[in-house]
Amino acid sequence: MKLAVVGDALLDVDLSGGAERLCPDAPVPVVDVAARKCRPGGAALAAVLGDASGADVTLITGRSDDSAGRELERLLAARCVLLDAPFSGGTPSKTRVRADGQSLVRLDVGDGVVPDLPLAAGLFEALRSADAVLVADYGRGITRNSWLRRELARLPSDVPLVWDPHPRGAEPVPRTDLVVPNHAEALSFGAGSGTAEGAEALRLRWGCGAVAVTMGARGAVVSPPGELLRAPELMGRRPDVCGAGDSFAVSVTLALGRGVPLLEAVRYGVDCASRFVAEGGAGAWACDGSEPPPPRPGPSFSRVEQVRSWGGRVVAAGGCFDLLHPGHINLLNRARSLGDALVVCMNSDESVRRLKGPPRPVVHAEDRRCLLEALECVDAVAEFDETSPSRLLEQLRPDIWVKGGDYEPDQLPESRVVERHGGRTVLVPLVDGYSTSRILRDLEHGGRIRRECHGRAG
Incomplete structure (x- = not known):
């Protein structure tokens, strides 16, 4: 998917260390700086999040040829195509001083x-070729550019346009499909409290398709239809809300670009932002040019919540699902027959590599997810990086946890998580003759894949 991000790029800098004494000439702590970390901020963070979600991202922004602007270019070089708008003045930079994890x-x-x-013609061409467009306004003037506004208003109706507004920025163009202010921003726009009525008032004011007011840990209020979509409980040990709004906006935009209905797209965005915060937020990155990608978007649990709302049963099944074969299909069909919704907990590439060793996985996570999601019996796929899906199951809390019958219950630490939330573990017998490991051995020796092989279906 081609994602165009339009907005104000910032350079975020974290200075962190310890504070064990006060300054002699003022009652303020002295921070002994131990580390300096730089990361893209503002619209640049949104672009990086889009890239980490698998989109081909073009960032349209303004910056100067100063040290902050050049640092941004370096950090973004492998993440997106950077197109510069006219810019006057210094590149915005925000430096947080932190001591023992606390911002000072x-x-x-x-x-x-x-x-x-x-604006240059190349910027307009990038907008016209995009599958989805996100405006990330940080009050630095780009949303007031009349040439850009005219081009955004002319976007085809089948290209989702999501607008993350700022009190110092311009109002969204009426063509916008979804505007996503946070609660404080909604108040500054005169929306009153974070209610469906307030969101609807903003929608009427801007003439846009819909408004979703994000409410932090409470979730988001969406109008229409005037519904509060609640956020899952945060599991992180060091929650940091920095970047949560960008995570939400990017996730919603990409979901709409894939044709997901509005409410489900917003619910997906709430899930993703909650996980992003739980993982440490933007401040958890080490941005020295080799930083890890941000946490993967969490699964959309909208189907799970629907099933639970009428007393249905949620089933989860886990595994690597490398080289999908009939043994896997049997396991998943049996799992789905035990309840009303099936979520597949799939090992990430790194998790498979730790469990199986190189050269596994043979099929990368994105393709394994695509195959699983194409199965009629699968309602959602959730990827996890750890060896065990216990952390993911803490969030999902399934009624039934399904694994292949080649395991013993005491070999599954995640079973204790499921049981603690009132669920149970079911072991499904394997189908004789199917094993990914055996298939790979047969192929390596030039043999045919034989049904008579025996082994673990994983």
Whole structure:
């Protein structure tokens, strides 16, 4: 999918260390800086999150040829196509000083803005070729550019346009499909409290298709239809909300670009943002040019919630599902027959590599997910990085946990998680003759895949 992100790029800097004494000339802590980490912020963070979700991202933004602007270019080089809009002034940079994990002060520098001047033709071509467009406004002038606004208003109706507004920015163009202010921003726009009535008032004011007011740990209020979509309980040990709004906006935009209905797309965004915060937020990254990708978007549990709302039974099944074969299909069909919704908990590539050793996995996670999601019996696929899916199951809390019959219950630490939430574990017998490991051995020796082989279906 081609995602165009339009907005104000910032350079975020974290200075972290310890504070064990006070300054002699003022009652303030002295921070002994142990580390300096840089990361893309603002619209640049949204672009990186889009790239980490598998999109081909183009970022349309403004920056200067100063140290912050060049650092942003370096951090974004492998993540997206960077297209520069006219810019006047210094590249915005925000530096957080942290001691023992606690933010003490933030220092903002850079007064640059995007003036109302014509844009290069390449920027318009990037918008016209996009499958979805996200506007990430951080009040630096790009949303006031009249040439850009006209182009956004002319986007085809089948290209989702999501607008993340800012109180100092321009109002969304009426063509916008979804505007996603947070609660504080909604109040500054005169929406009153975070209610469906407030969201609807903003929708009427802007003339857009829908408004979703994000409410932090409470979830998001969406109008229409005027519904509160609740966030899952955060599981992280060090929650940090920095970047949560960008995670939400990107996830919703990509979901809409894939044709997901509005409410389900917003619910997906709430799930993704909650997991992002639980994993440590944007501040958890080590941005020295080799930083790991941000946490993967969590699964959309909308189907799970629907089933639970009428007393249905949720089933989860886990495994690597490398080289999908009839043994896997039998396991998943049997699992689905035990309840009303089936969520597959799938090992990530790194998790498979730890369990099976190189050269596994043969099929990368994105393709394994695609195959599983194509199965009629599967309602959702959730990927996890750990050796055990216990952490994921804490969030999902299935009524039934299904594994292949080649395991013993005491070999499954996740069973204790399921039982603690009132669920139970079911072992499904394997289909004789199917094993990924045996298939690979047969292929390696030039033999045919034989049904008479025996082994673990994983």
